Every structure is written in structure tokens, then in C-alpha cells.
Amino acid sequence: MSVLVDRLVVQVLNLEVRLLACHARIDALTDDEGLHDLRIAVRRLRSLLRPLRGLPGVEQLELAAAEVGRLTTPIRDREVLAAYLHRQGHHGAATRRTAQLAEDYWKVARSTELKHLLDVLDAFPRFLRAAEHQGLLKGLQKRIEKRLARQWQALDEALHAPGHDRHRLRLLIKRVRYAAEAYPELDRLPPPALPRLKAAQEALGDWHDCWQWLLQAETQADLQPCVNGWRRTMADAEGKSDRMLEKLSNRCFS
Numbered sequence: 176m177s178v179l180v181d182r183l184v185v186q187v188l189n190l191e192v193r194l195l196a197c198h199a200r201i202d203a204l205t206d207d208e209g210l211h212d213l214r215i216a217v218r219r220l221r222s223l224l225r226p227l228r229g230l231p232g233v234e235q236l237e238l239a240a241a242e243v244g245r246l247t248t249p250i251r252d253r254e255v256l257a258a259y260l261h262r263q264g265h266h267g268a269a270t271r272r273t274a275q276l277a278e279d280y281w282k283v284a285r286s287t288e289l290k291h292l293l294d295v296l297d298a299f300p301r302f303l304r305a306a307e308h309q310g311l312l313k314g315l316q317k318r319i320e321k322r323l324a325r326q327w328q329a330l331d332e333a334l335h336a337p338g339h340d341r342h343r344l345r346l347l348i349k350r351v352r353y354a355a356e357a358y359p360e361l362d363r364l365p366p367p368a369l370p371r372l373k374a375a376q377e378a379l380g381d382w383h384d385c386w387q388w389l390l391q392a393e394t395q396a397d398l399q400p401c402v403n404g405w406r407r408t409m410a411d412a413e414g415k416s417d418r419m420l421e422k423l424s425n426r427c428f429s
Contacts, residue, residue: 179316180307183223184300186357190220191296198293202284204277207254213283214251217243220296222353226322230311232295232302239292246288250279256388260401268397316361323362326351334424341416345379348372348423371423378416385409 193216200209221240227233253272260269283289306312330347333339352372355362385405392398392405 177307180303180312182360183227184303186223187220187296187300187303190216190223191293194220194293194296198284198289201280204280210247210251210254210280210283214244214247217247217292218353219357222350223357225350225354226319226358228322230303231306232299236292236295236299239288239295242288243286243292246286247283250276250283252387255384256391259384259388263401263404265397265400271397319358320361320363323354323358326354331424334420339420341379341382341413344420345376345383348376348379352376368423371419375416375419375423378412378419382409382412382416385412 194213197209197213197216200206201213217240221237221244224233224237224240228237254276257269257272260266260272303312326347330344330351333344333347352369355364355369355372385408388398389402389405389409392402
């Protein structure tokens with residue numbers, strides 16, 4: 176058991192170091208990938224925590240990570256849209272969406288949400304060690320394996336449901352994929368699963384971007400020149416995602 180707990184502590188400490196580095200990059204405005212890398216680190220932390228629910232300190236840390244996710248999501252969405260607009264030559268529309276990014280980064284770096292997450296994360300290894308010494312982590316490996324299996328089962332059921340919900344499938348695929356990356360020694364994925372999960376997630380991500388942008392275009396006039404292109408891209412992404420989902424269903428769950 177101590178080996179598994181040691182691995183968890185190492186992962187938590189590594190994620191803490193990554194978050195501190197991203198915090199410093201965002202605060203100093205050293206590059207335009209700091210926020211994205213921060214969100215990746217938070218996502219990895221949440222994937223690590225999900226199978227540990229019920230253990231001391233997990234709920235508080237999950238809530239703190241979720242708050243940082245909610246704080247940064249609209250900023251990241253504007254970053255992605257602005258980058259697309261620049262690539263398509265719509266520089267005015269892109270600049271309008273990046274004009275306040277520096278201020279947004281500063282607010283994230285100094286936010287109570289991020290400070291709270293870092294404080295709770297710093298204390299979490301001590302919670303794990305205390306729980307281990309109190310005998311609260313008995314059966315932890317089986318517990319994690321069961322929860323990983325339930326995530327696979329939920330995805331399998333969603334893939335085979337008639338008229339599948341792309342929004343829900345995208346979420347379930349992300350959960351399964353990131354959990355497998357967090358617990359590679361415990362997850363029993365078939366060999367082709369990870370690349371197929373990644374391909375399906377990317378296709379669903381393209382579809383989701385277009386879906387979001389088309390909604391914004393209904394109220395933001397400067398996005399109108401992109402609408403026809405987004406509709407075509409969305410249709411292509413729907414077809415590609417359906418093919419990827421079929422491969423995932425047939426070859427990883429059959």
C-alpha cells in the first residue's frame with residue numbers, strides 16, 4: 176500500500192511544482208501558454224483526485240480545483256477563438272478579444288481561487304500520510320480500480336445509447352483518458368484505447384468549438400463572416416467524430 180501512496184504523493188508534489196511555475200509565468204506575462212498549461216495541470220489534478228473521493232482532504236481539493244477551472248474557462252475560450260480569428264485573417268475581431276488578456280492573466284495570478292488551490296494542495300500530502308497511518312487507505316488499490324472500471328462502463332453505455340449525446344460523450348472520454356494517464360499502472364485499458372480516445376476527443380473538440388462559436392455569432396456581429404465556415408467545419412467534425420466513436424466502440428469495448 177505504501178508504494179501506491181508514495182506514487183500519489185509524488186504526483187501531487189509534481190503537480191504542485193507545475194502549478195507554481197505556471198502561476199509565476201502568468202503573473203510575469205512571460206508567454207501566452209501559461210494559462211493553458213495551468214489548466215492542463217488542474218485537469219490532471221482533478222483526474223488524479225476523482226477515484227480518491229471519500230478520502231480526507233479530497234473534497235476540499237476537488238472543490239478548489241473546480242473553482243480555478245471555472246475562473247479560467249472563459250479566458251481560455253477567448254484565447255482559442257482569438258487564435259482562430261487571427262489564422263483566418265480577421266485580425267480586428269481577434270484583437271478585440273485579446274485586448275484585456277494581460278489584465279485577465281493578472282487577475283488569475285492574484286485570485287483568491289488560485290491561492291486557495293495552492294494552499295490546499297500544499298497540505299494534501301500530509302492528509303494522505305495521516306490517512307495511511309490511521310489505516311484509512313486499506314483497499315485503496317481495489318477502490319481506485321473499481322472507480323476506473325465504472326468510468327469505462329459509463330462510457331461504454333453512452334457509446335451504445337441510441338442518439339448519443341456528443342456533449343456527454345466528450346466529457347466521459349476526457350475522464351477515461353485522463354484517469355488512464357493518472358493511473359497507468361492500475362487502469363486495464365486495451366492497447367488501442369488511448370490513441371482512439373485521443374482521436375475521438377479531438378474530433379469532438381473541433382465540433383464543440385464550432386458549436387460554441389456559432390452560439391456566440393448569434394449576438395456578436397463581427398463573427399458573422401465565419402459562420403458559414405464554422406457550419407461546414409462542424410458538419411465535418413460530426414462525421415469524423417461519429418467514425419472515431421464507432422471505432423472506439425467496436426474495437427475497445429467488443
